[in-house]
Amino acid sequence: MNELHPVAVTVNGTPYERHVEARRLLVDFLREDLGLVGTHIGCEHGVCGTCTVLMDGESIRSCITFAVQANGHELMTVEGLAADGRMHPLQEAFWEQQGLQCGYCTPGMLLRAKELLAENPDPTREEVREAVASNLCRCTGYQFILDAVLEAAKVIRHEAAASVEPARVAQEV
């Protein structure tokens, strides 16, 4: 019953290998076995979305996925957003636009928003609303979260344009 199973995953670019019970939830694996406590546990039955992580680029609920099912897959958690000591534009925008109060839902919101912007770099407010409907926030009333995602989208679009056509964008700015 309590047999241990090997789980080899890449999280935020770093490979890990652990042996866990089959009943180990992915969220507990990340927090307890890998020490990546940025991913939060909320409702523990797939409703609230605070445990959202990206598996092979797709958002999933890590509280209703077993760690053994992630074996061989690539994960991204909130710890993987910042790079080279610089916050991700989404993190910057959530800070600037007051997209959080208690912060409990923020890791899930950030990853769901990251997925949205990867699929749709220029979403309407309605599309952002629809996308984050999968995640509950009990403080902000969502308006500032929508502001933050739209602000980040703008920044990311500018950065992408700048890396392609540095001269033209500099002129526009």
Add this chain to the structure above:
Amino acid sequence: MKPASFVYHAPATAAETVATLTELGEEGRVLAGGQSLVPLMNFRLAQPAHLVDINRVEELDYVRADDGSLAIGARARQAALERSSEARSLAPLLVEAAKWVAHPPIRHRGTVCGSIAHADPAAELPAAMLAQGGEVVIAGGAGERRVPFASLFLGPFSTALQPGELLKEARAERWPDDTGHAFVEVARRHGDFAVAGAAALVHMDGPVIARVALALFGVAATPVRVGEAERLLQGSSGSEDEIREAAEVAVRDLTPSSDIHGSGRYRIQVARSCIRRALREALTSARRHNG
């Protein structure tokens, strides 16, 4: 809470899956997307002794045209149905229904066949399949058998599947390309299970309805086809009066239960509106095709 311990099996092929399930019998349960089963396990409402995880079974991951039907393998995600161009052309009603299932993070994991096997009476995909018509392929120790959607759903969370069997494939019937379809649902919040909903398909022969399917969900112990209302519409022009009469007939014998999401009477009201809307929408698109 956390799930109770279980023995984990991760077969690599469909044959190995069926052999393992057959051997385990009542003790074993299939783990597909886990989006309904794992919450139940976290609450310890379900404590299966053995889980047979089909997520490594690549051969069951498909949504494809097959012999005039749309075939959906046991491991195909709801998101795959939603994105499938073949599903869009062969059975667009199912694509519409998939969009109503929870939210994208759930649909990335949840499977179409898992939703059918789970048989939640308020779920979208079982009702959409029932309207569309077709059958499921069930694999067990004695080989494969086929069960039409019309006789698959026996009660809340209960189907014709026996212990030790795998719902290996769902096969949705193809309707003519100029068929009109509509999927209408009312839920407290988008992404929740339905208070009530309706799925409709309408095929016109000139000015009259040649064939119609109407399935309801959230209003009975299983998703239901309302045959009497369908017969009433068949051969009619689908006028507003006929739509209203069909909706009355469709809800007449329903006795939905009351819960925190709505009373039985409220569910009837909602169902009646959903049916009217679904029929109007399906008729409009069918007429446009015929236009």
